[in-house]
Amino acid sequence: MGAPKQKWTPEEEAALKAGVLKHGTGKWRTILSDPQFSSVLKSRSNVDLKDKWRNISVTALWGSRKKAKLALRRTLPAPKQDDNNNTTPLSIVPLANGEGRTNPTSPGGSVTGSPQTHASKISITSLDRIILEAITNLKEPRGSDRTSIFMYIEENFKTPPNMKRNVSVRLKHLSSNGPLVKIKHKYRFSTNFTSVG
Amino acid sequence: MGAPKQKWTPEEEAALKAGVLKHGTGKWRTILSDPQFSSVLKSRSNVDLKDKWRNISVTALWGSRKKAKLALRRTLPAPKQDDNNNTTPLSIVPLANGEGRTNPTSPGGSVTGSPQTHASKISITSLDRIILEAITNLKEPRGSDRTSIFMYIEENFKTPPNMKRNVSVRLKHLSSNGPLVKIKHKYRFSTNFTSVG
DNA sequence: CGGTAGGGATAGGGTTCT
DNA sequence: TAGAACCCTATCCCTACC
Numbered sequence: 417m418g419a420p421k422q423k424w425t426p427e428e429e430a431a432l433k434a435g436v437l438k439h440g441t442g443k444w445r446t447i448l449s450d451p452q453f454s455s456v457l458k459s460r461s462n463v464d465l466k467d468k469w470r471n472i473s474v475t476a477l478w479g480s481r482k483k484a485k486l487a488l489r490r491t492l493p494a495p496k497q498d499d500n501n502n503t504t505p506l507s508i509v510p511l512a513n514g515e516g517r518t519n520p521t522s523p524g525g526s527v528t529g530s531p532q533t534h535a536s537k538i539s540i541t542s543l544d545r546i547i548l549e550a551i552t553n554l555k556e557p558r559g560s561d562r563t564s565i566f567m568y569i570e571e572n573f574k575t576p577p578n579m580k581r582n583v584s585v586r587l588k589h590l591s592s593n594g595p596l597v598k599i600k601h602k603y604r605f606s607t608n609f610t611s612v613g
Numbered sequence: 614m615g616a617p618k619q620k621w622t623p624e625e626e627a628a629l630k631a632g633v634l635k636h637g638t639g640k641w642r643t644i645l646s647d648p649q650f651s652s653v654l655k656s657r658s659n660v661d662l663k664d665k666w667r668n669i670s671v672t673a674l675w676g677s678r679k680k681a682k683l684a685l686r687r688t689l690p691a692p693k694q695d696d697n698n699n700t701t702p703l704s705i706v707p708l709a710n711g712e713g714r715t716n717p718t719s720p721g722g723s724v725t726g727s728p729q730t731h732a733s734k735i736s737i738t739s740l741d742r743i744i745l746e747a748i749t750n751l752k753e754p755r756g757s758d759r760t761s762i763f764m765y766i767e768e769n770f771k772t773p774p775n776m777k778r779n780v781s782v783r784l785k786h787l788s789s790n791g792p793l794v795k796i797k798h799k800y801r802f803s804t805n806f807t808s809v810g
Numbered sequence: 811c812g813g814t815a816g817g818g819a820t821a822g823g824g825t826t827c828t
Numbered sequence: 829t830a831g832a833a834c835c836c837t838a839t840c841c842c843t844a845c846c
Binding site for chain 1: 834
């Protein structure tokens, strides 16, 4: 009985895009109140705008590097305060992501403070952590297969050429006596890995 | 985006509760300044405390039985066709739920054709199915522990008094050579079970 | 300005419908 | 299963009022 699903018209979508251009993302109530858009979007709520913008952004990314990109975004926001208790000496560095996500109102500004750029070899325990991060951030409901994990790491870190082999070795180890479990699919041949932490 | 959302940790929440016990509500700056809590809450503002306390108070009202209830709702849409090849003589019957959620479309109605209400012994294979249903419907991303499984079954079925023991026995069996896997947590003592279908 | 209460907005996870 | 639309609510922000 609720509304039978109100599909977005091209006009509405255009208005939303224009509104974001004018006021920025996250300003949905503002966009809605702007007389320039309010007539077109009068049957939409600020939450609707937010949801639709999310859909647009997601589908726009689906060129090739979909999930890894999305996942990357979630790994950055962490350090609110200094959080300088980062005791892990990573020798892999996160890639800079291409999105200009600066928020003028928030004084904190850029998120990561220390991107060390010298991509050397991956230390074993660091690689394990990265694998776990990949699986966590990919958030695939049935776990992730090797290819997805490779892709994630390639997208988000500088890696030595033998990364894949190293990852495979660590995957075997982590799932034989570590925090990962292998998932065999009934209808597929690939084996997925999922974290049980 | 400066800080896309800083979820409250259990430690922080505990500190807040202790602080309110000690200083009273509305004394947020005081709580923050108390050296007993300031370290745990160092990344929170007085307004954050106020907001979180409001949120805690609200959800405290709605708390406990939620999951089982929500899960129940999902178990109904299942019976598609009649599935009358149900060769197992169930002796457990679904509880009538308080919500008027009878599903008229499913002809079989109640699952068992022979609802002997004298909660007698649970047939082994039926109990297994119920356990799997519980885990499936609870949809807990890291699997469900015994308590959650017990609760689900108690909420949704009439059970004999020895249900918990039976369920524990079956859980052990299903995870040793069946479709379940045990998940040991790093930071908790309970063992969860998850389906590997 | 510093602090709190309350209303309202946003972000992100989840769910439903197709 | 995926994709789009919609829902839920913890967290965050803004303003009025001391």
